[in-house]
Amino acid sequence: MPKKRSGGGLTTTQQAAKFLGVAALSGAVLAGIALPAVGALGLAAKGTVEGFDEIPSNLKTPPLSQRITILDNEGGLIATDYSRDRTVIPLKDISPYMQDAIIAIEDSRFYEHGAVDLKGILRAMNRNVQAGGAAQGASTLTQQYVKNVFVEEAGDDPDKVAEATQQTLGRKVRELKYAIQVEEELGKKKILENYLNITFFGQQAYGVETASQRYFSKHAKDLKLEEAAMLAGLVQSPTRYDPVNDAEEATKRRNIVLQRMAAVGSISQDEAEKAIATPLNLDVSKPNSGCITADSGAGFFCDYVRKTVLTDPTFGKTHEERAKLWNLGGLTIRTTLSPRAQEAADEAATSKVYKDDKVAASVVQVEPGTGKILSMAQSRPYGLDQNKHQTMLNLGVSNKMGGSTYGFQVGSTFKPITAAAALEKGISPAESYTTDWKISLPLNSFRDCSGAPTGSDNWDLVNELESEKGTWDMTSALGKSINTYFAKLEQKTGLCETVEMAKKMGYERGDGKEIEENASITLGGEVSTPLSMASVYATFANRGTYCSPVAIESITDANGKKLGVPKTECSRAMSEKTADTISQMLKGVVEDGTGTLAGLSDRDNAGKTGTTNDRLDAWFVGYTPNLSTAVWVGDDVGEKTTKMFNITIGGQYYDKVCGGCLPGPIWKTAMTGALNASETPSFQPVQVPRGKEKEEEKDKGRDEGAGGGNDNDKPGADPIGGITLPPGFIGGNDGRGRGGNGP
Structure with missing residues (x-):
């Protein structure tokens, strides 16, 4: 598909003026971009453009949070952990069907317009006037990408997320300016790649690679036409069209995407009809995050690794810095855990002390000379x-x-x-x-x-x-x-x-x-x-x-x-x-x-x-x-x-x-x-x-004690659980081992 540079060579201010002028002229509320009529706010188009120029020109794109992979000392997987389950991949590793499907349903003129699709705006306004409300949006993929960048930057802070998604003129103008910058700096293919990696697809899946693994247990490059169409349909509303919880709604939405792909020429009508007749054929992989997923009883070691990153100054001077590193993820952590030693320790602990016994057992192994923890x-x-x-x-x-x-x-x-x-x-x-x-x-x-x-x-x-x-x-x-x-x-x-x-x-x-x-x-x-x-x-x-x-x-x-x-x-x-x-x-x-x-x-x-x-x-x-x-x-x-x-x-x-x-x-x-x-x-x-x-008497078979095990009534004895202590000694070392403040 042919590409066209943003705005036909207009300056940033000229593009904004053209865009805002159209919006002001319409005097309508544009649902897709949520841009109120300028006159309704008492703002002249000229004044809005002046404010537009005051917005910082550089969009700071935060690195995308990804999963953390924790490995044993042989490279075997112990567990994965993430704040957002995402694996970033290049465009070449994304099925062409997926690329065509997302463009068809979200921005069919993606390769023909600049940061703002003026034809799309006019079409959306016309449809919305006819419908008497918000029937169609006009945000381009580039604008959606910018919005997702703001959401990603907000992280899990609900106030920041609300600010990043609020329907206000100011936010839309800011998105517009950054969208123009992104178009000029990245180009269409990179924008499409970034969009498919940042977007949320539901079921804790961020980015198309994780979504493909979640719903179909395959890589994004291997997606079939009907699978790609289903994923593309999720973007509008991951909850409403969730195929795991509502297969019927997901199928309807998938078929709309397929018809749209045929309408814009991405596929033939025959291909669309054949795909429409195909069941969803989900192969769901449940979200697995955290040390609870670790095999061979290695969850405690996994948690120790996580706490090492969160507490050791090597990973940041402050707790905030270390937490940011962990939440950002994308780390591959090779640990000292020996799978052989861990298996042996787990068998030893669990075969001789059962999980429902009144007492518990702990086994830890360390390699002399290196300090490496081999099992826990x-x-x-x-x-x-x-x-x-x-x-x-x-x-x-x-x-x-x-x-x-x-x-x-x-x-x-x-x-x-x-x-x-x-x-x-x-x-x-x-x-x-x-x-x-x-x-x-x-x-x-x-x-x-x-x-x-x-x-x-x-x-x-x-x-x-x-x-x-x-x-x-x-x-x-x-x-x-x-x-x-x-x-x-x-x-x-x-x-x-x-x-x-x-x-x-x-x-x-x-x-x-x-x-x-x-x-x-x-x-x-x-x-x-x-x-x-x-x-x-x-x-x-x-x-x-x-x-x-x-x-x-x-x-x-x-x-x-x-x-x-x-x-x-x-x-x-x-x-x-x-x-x-x-x-x-x-x-x-x-x-x-x-x-x-x-x-x-x-x-x-x-x-x-x-x-x-x-x-x-x-x-x-x-x-x-x-x-x-x-x-x-x-x-x-x-x-x-x-x-x-x-x-x-x-x-x-x-x-x-x-x-x-x-x-x-x-x-x-x-x-x-x-x-x-x-x-x-x-x-x-x-x-x-x-x-x-x-x-006086030898008894090699008897067990040792720790001193006065049956003398707790003696003065100075520790009545809770230690050896015979000196008189008057009341220490904090009573070994009670309370777990009340454990994680």
Whole structure:
């Protein structure tokens, strides 16, 4: 079709004067462009044109919002997310039928007029006068495109949308000037391409490519004549002609488009009649947006990625900047998620703890040396339907990233941190203490980092069993998880040194607050998250170097430009010798200590069990040289009142849940599935000095506790769910893990 330049070479002001002059002369209301008679407003055409010249001459076209694609580390799709579901494509990838159909029904003289179709205006005015109302419009495709630009720029702000669509003379004049500019700068084909990419087609589909996928599950370049006609008919009223909800109305509208195409010569009458006789033949693809669409239980990881973009300064200095980036979309985000590890973690979490159990399980895996988060799974599915036991609460991460209010008390999984601090201070693994089942330590012997004592009373604490009395060195105390030993070890090492070691290893509270410097920290009285604990133990696996966790490998925008992403930050927390020594000692936990049910028989592995008072929380955290995994099981709802005694979880009855008997097997399943059988790196060999050990009674099969699990009536005991706390200690670290402020 031949093209004609806008207005036959007239200047912008001349074109506007000609247009407004016609409108003023008619003295009629023009429905299609909603331009009231100029005289009715008391405005002369000359004055309107002067105002026209005052409108800024450059239309700032915002980039079109598009979908975000989130991929795993192999390039597989995890999920898509969008504020507006749109995929921008070039005109060459749009069926010629679609191009002809939209022109025929919306602006049949598109290639013959400029920004304004004066013949169309006169025709519309005549029809409207005859009809006595708004029977026909006269906006060109270019004018419609400009209007859609204003709507796109308004986003989801209802006030801005109303302003962009209000039927006023001022808006129409502004649209006119920008339409003239667009015609001069872009040309017809580019305008048509932009129009087909920006237009709303209903069913959350913006742009013809998404619309084609939504209604026919095919690319826009593959649309047949009758399919293109149906889509073109939707533009006038996506709700009225929605084929999903009213096939009859959609068919009538489609047939009108086909007849119009025949009338203007785009197709023959025979082609039109054949297409009219064809059913709609919809093949609808439902809108899928957000992390709820993620497969293999990866919804929580997907949500963590989204929150990373919305909170990390790498993506903008302010929340508004980061939110704008996400809402604009068009991003392809390649993440660190390993599909193999995620599948294994999901199976481990859901096979041993059911979604409708009273308690929940969380599994997080991190790669030592890189900080890459390889999996993030839990027993309750991601979603909003509570009847299906779904939740949006990510039990594996901090409150800021969608987790519980505080996190969860970690129990005896903290003890290796104390051991590392002791080794760094020069204390030998052979350091031995002879203790009774119960001991009492003066709190003024524990000083925080300011040098102040943590209290003036005594700290009374106990071991799990009365038989746990005797002489212990560091190795045996870790293997048996002896509370009294680690209280005395912390006393010698120093509370401040212990806390500082935890910080160096990436230990963080779930609520983002500073670690509280209390003596009970060595027994797990402080709260944290599975992601934090997996990262802490990855420090041991990485021979003493901590690497901060990361979830994103790369991001490209809609134009293929690479964006900066957060990088892991690695720093040495302890010497290689200290880390290697801890690994050798923790091997004993899985070989003949409290974690024997978790042990992997085909490779070096190490780990630590942990529980809290009343069995409100149970943990197993462990690692190989190339993978660190943290498993938590506990009450994830409300006030944390579910005590894991005499309870059925995952179809299995437990008289009491212990770190080694439920989190341990979950850990083993997750590790076995995630690890490559052909890759079995070993820990660095190191000789660990041993002290003289004397036990009054050996009981290798019993489980460890986190200290005084049955002593909640003792003075200073935490009545909610921790270890035996020092007298007078009332902290914010009670590990209740309330989910009330989750997303």
